[in-house]
Amino acid sequence: MQADMNKAGRLLLRAIEFADAHENRPLLLVVQRGLSLVLPLILVGSLGLMFQNAPFGLGELLESTLGPSWSTLWDTLVSGTFGIAALALLCAFTGSMAMLHNQQRIGPFVSPSLAIVVVMSCAFVLIAPREPAEWENIFYINRSFLLSLAVSIAGSTLFLRLSRLRALQLPMTTVGHDPVVRDVLTVMPAGIAAIFIFGVARILLNFIGIPDVDEAVRALLLAPFAQASDTLGFGLAYTGITQLLWLVGMHGPHMLSGVEEHILVPAAQANIAAWHDGAAPVFIFTKPFFDAFTRMGGSGSTLCLIIAIFLGSRDTGSRKLCRFALLPALCNVNEPLLFGIPLVFNPVYCIPFLCAPLLQTVTAYLATVLELVPRTAGEAFWTTPALVSGYAATHSLAGVAMQVVNLAVGVSMYLPFVRLADTMQERRGKRVLSALQQAAACCHIGPGGRKCLDLPGEAGRLAKALANDLAATLDRHDQLFLVYQPQLHGTLHRITGVEALIRWRHPVYGFIAPPVIIALAEDAGFIDKLGLQVLADACALRAAWVDRVPDDLRISVNVSPRQLLHPHFPENVLAVLTDAGLASHLLELEITESSVLEPNPHILEALKTLQGQGVRVAIDDFGMGHASLRYLRAFPVDTIKIDRSLTLDYGASVNEHIVRSIVELGQAMGISTVVEGVEQHTQLERFLALGCSIFQGYLFSRPLPGEECLHYIRTQPSRD
Numbered sequence: 001m002q003a004d005m006n007k008a009g010r011l012l013l014r015a016i017e018f019a020d021a022h023e024n025r026p027l028l029l030v031v032q033r034g035l036s037l038v039l040p041l042i043l044v045g046s047l048g049l050m051f052q053n054a055p056f057g058l059g060e061l062l063e064s065t066l067g068p069s070w071s072t073l074w075d076t077l078v079s080g081t082f083g084i085a086a087l088a089l090l091c092a093f094t095g096s097m098a099m100l101h102n103q104q105r106i107g108p109f110v111s112p113s114l115a116i117v118v119v120m121s122c123a124f125v126l127i128a129p130r131e132p133a134e135w136e137n138i139f140y141i142n143r144s145f146l147l148s149l150a151v152s153i154a155g156s157t158l159f160l161r162l163s164r165l166r167a168l169q170l171p172m173t174t175v176g177h178d179p180v181v182r183d184v185l186t187v188m189p190a191g192i193a194a195i196f197i198f199g200v201a202r203i204l205l206n207f208i209g210i211p212d213v214d215e216a217v218r219a220l221l222l223a224p225f226a227q228a229s230d231t232l233g234f235g236l237a238y239t240g241i242t243q244l245l246w247l248v249g250m251h252g253p254h255m256l257s258g259v260e261e262h263i264l265v266p267a268a269q270a271n272i273a274a275w276h277d278g279a280a281p282v283f284i285f286t287k288p289f290f291d292a293f294t295r296m297g298g299s300g301s302t303l304c305l306i307i308a309i310f311l312g313s314r315d316t317g318s319r320k321l322c323r324f325a326l327l328p329a330l331c332n333v334n335e336p337l338l339f340g341i342p343l344v345f346n347p348v349y350c351i352p353f354l355c356a357p358l359l360q361t362v363t364a365y366l367a368t369v370l371e372l373v374p375r376t377a378g379e380a381f382w383t384t385p386a387l388v389s390g391y392a393a394t395h396s397l398a399g400v401a402m403q404v405v406n407l408a409v410g411v412s413m414y415l416p417f418v419r420l421a422d423t424m425q426e427r428r429g430k431r432v433l434s435a436l437q438q439a440a441a442c443c444h445i446g447p448g449g450r451k452c453l454d455l456p457g458e459a460g461r462l463a464k465a466l467a468n469d470l471a472a473t474l475d476r477h478d479q480l481f482l483v484y485q486p487q488l489h490g491t492l493h494r495i496t497g498v499e500a501l502i503r504w505r506h507p508v509y510g511f512i513a514p515p516v517i518i519a520l521a522e523d524a525g526f527i528d529k530l531g532l533q534v535l536a537d538a539c540a541l542r543a544a545w546v547d548r549v550p551d552d553l554r555i556s557v558n559v560s561p562r563q564l565l566h567p568h569f570p571e572n573v574l575a576v577l578t579d580a581g582l583a584s585h586l587l588e589l590e591i592t593e594s595s596v597l598e599p600n601p602h603i604l605e606a607l608k609t610l611q612g613q614g615v616r617v618a619i620d621d622f623g624m625g626h627a628s629l630r631y632l633r634a635f636p637v638d639t640i641k642i643d644r645s646l647t648l649d650y651g652a653s654v655n656e657h658i659v660r661s662i663v664e665l666g667q668a669m670g671i672s673t674v675v676e677g678v679e680q681h682t683q684l685e686r687f688l689a690l691g692c693s694i695f696q697g698y699l700f701s702r703p704l705p706g707e708e709c710l711h712y713i714r715t716q717p718s719r720d
């Protein structure tokens with residue numbers, strides 16, 4: 001049993017590694033990024049499609065009451081979104097390809113806009129109808145998806161490669177000095193050549209008798225179904241090919257519409273006629289059979305995926321998308337999942353997306369053969385919600401029971417992959433998190449004044465997702481909470497204070513480093529709210545400890561320089577103290593000066609106001625920044641906290657001199673010094689010899705949850 005578990009674990013790990021390796025392929029990234037760019041279109045289009053095909057005659061009813069503008073509204077919405085989505089995808093893919101090309105610095109810079117213009121032209125040259133026709137058919141989302149993608153990849157690759165040929169580059173001197181014009185003109189001949197090559201391809205296709213690529217592919221796909229039959233093999237082949245087509249972004253049932261027209265619809269009609277005549281329906285596989293039993297929530301039975309995500313996913317992004325996708329899914333419209341998760345070209349979800357409907361085909365077939373479920377002899381429009389459609393298709397509650405069984409089958413197929421997707425995301429996230437941590441720790445600030453949100457690539461995207469999660473978590477104490485680290489008098493073993501430190505346990509990525517939390521809150525503009533919440537929680541805890549800890553035990557709270565710039569910061573702090581019922585001399589604010597180059601007059605003003613009211617001020621990470629001494633000159637701080645980097649390498653003679661000077665300076669100015677990051681006895685002894693008295697570090701205690709910290713304080717053997 002144990003061995004089996006290990007084997008399963010290893011297999012899962014291999015699967016993750018395989019999927020991970022393929023997830024990071026640049027082409028796959030381009031496709032998935034392109035898809036995410038058209039997601040707004042897909043979401044609006046899905047709603048439009050749902051209302052356009054509202055079940056139970058609801059659409060007709062609303063149209064008769066509200067007039068024709070009701071359906072015009074949805075028709076226009078579908079045309080304006082799904083109708084041009086393939087074109088939008090083409091542009092998005094091409095733009096991403098050009099950006100990738102520029103990032104990899106191969107060949108001259110290619111303007112993504114120019115690449116889009118060139119590739120769009122290639123596409124029109126290749127697929128524009130010779131007769132004026134409905135353009136919508138050409139760019140409809142899942143009809144021309146694969147063609148758009150193929151043209152985009154072929155066209156961009158061709159154009160980008162041609163642009164590297166020296167022979168096709170215009171010499172810089174002839175194109176003036178406007179940088180935009182120069183970039184475009186340099187690669188212009190390559191663009192013209194690419195369009196021309198697509199023109200030749202079109203002529204060749206016409207020449208070999210393929211004027212319409214879409215039609216040609218459909219004819220090819222119908223070949224295996226030339227012989228109509230009602231066997232399990234037929235059912236599996238139809239389901240399997242439909243799903244495979246969806247996986248590459250093509251509308252499966254549309255591409256196999258010949259099967260529907262010539263086999264499935266006539267079979268359904270024959271069954272309905274037999275049922276009306278009181279005879280036994282003959283056919284197992286009909287259109288309602290597939291709609292009711294293998295397409296609950298849309299192709300791939302994606303209602304099962306939504307349920308599996310709600311049951312098993314810790315990823316807030318997927319859960320949010322599923323909340324959006326649930327309503328259309330009830331009417332079997334699943335484009336938000338196909339293009340939003342996305343399921344299309346997804347190396348993880350392709351397995352259950354293919355296998356769940358296959359398994360459901362088998363279970364429903366067997367149940368029908370064993371006469372547990374009647375053959376489908378009812379009419380159920382494809383948008384009829386699951387469970388209702390089971391009854392409508394079979395005229396029997398057994399049909400509903402079959403759907404419940406198939407829902408369970410589908411959910412159990414999707415669930416392990418939902419967990420796998422979470423694990424992969426977690427792994428990828430952890431890699432990117434270390435980049436975020438570095439960005440948050442360093443002083444570099446982007447052009448928008450932000451440390452993390454403007455980072456390029458994966459790091460920036462993760463930062464945005466985390467900032468959203470953090471904003472949604474502000475009021476949740478199970479994820480965002482404080483821990484407290486005691487500060488001790490080294491010889492007396494008396495606890496003089498505790499420092500409140502923030503913790504965020506993210507449901508997918510685990511604990512996020514506090515500097516990242518603070519940087520995200522600063523970047524996204526809610527540091528004031530978060531900071532006040534930290535302050536309020538810390539003060540409330542200290543107030544609740546009254547009579548249980550020494551009267552003079554202080555609570556230290558870290559304050560980001562951004563918070564100090566808020567015009568009402570001093571009043572807000574005083575209001576928090578009043579609300580908590582805490583005396584101001586028990587609060588110490590720790591300000592990190594390393595991120596502020598110059599003592600800012602607003603900040604000094606705010607600190608002086610607070611100090612005037614009795615609140616203590618400490619300078620954190622003293623010795624790291626450039627303004628340490630200037631701060632000391634600007635106003636009388638109460639405490640200096642010696643940075644851990646100076647105490648960690650204590651032994652290096654330069655550090656020893658610096659620490660000695662800081663301690664002497666503190667003693668001369670009557671400022672207390674706290675030594676941070678004390679982990680070893682030897683460290684402690686040397687600092688004691690230097691005259692330091694207050695210490696904080698793992699040697700005494702790690703930061704602890706409130707109750708445990710109180711217990712620690714109360715059980716310390718005091719020697720005074």
Ligand code: C2E
Nearest residue numbers: 501502514515518534558559560677678679696697698699
């Ligand atoms: P900090 O204010 O210098 O806090 C001390 C950090 O050193 C804490 O890390 C603490 O857990 C860690 N530490 C304490 N003793 C030892 C030790 O002996 N060895 C080692 N290796 N580390 C020790 P933490 O909690 O990860 O916080 C990191 C930084 O994040 C803090 O540095 C502070 O600048 C910031 N931060 C934490 N909570 C808040 C908050 O609520 N507001 C603001 N603005 N910043 C916060």
Ligand code: CA
Nearest residue numbers: 499558590620
């Ligand atoms: Ca601190």
Ligand code: CA
Nearest residue numbers: 620621641676
């Ligand atoms: Ca510090």
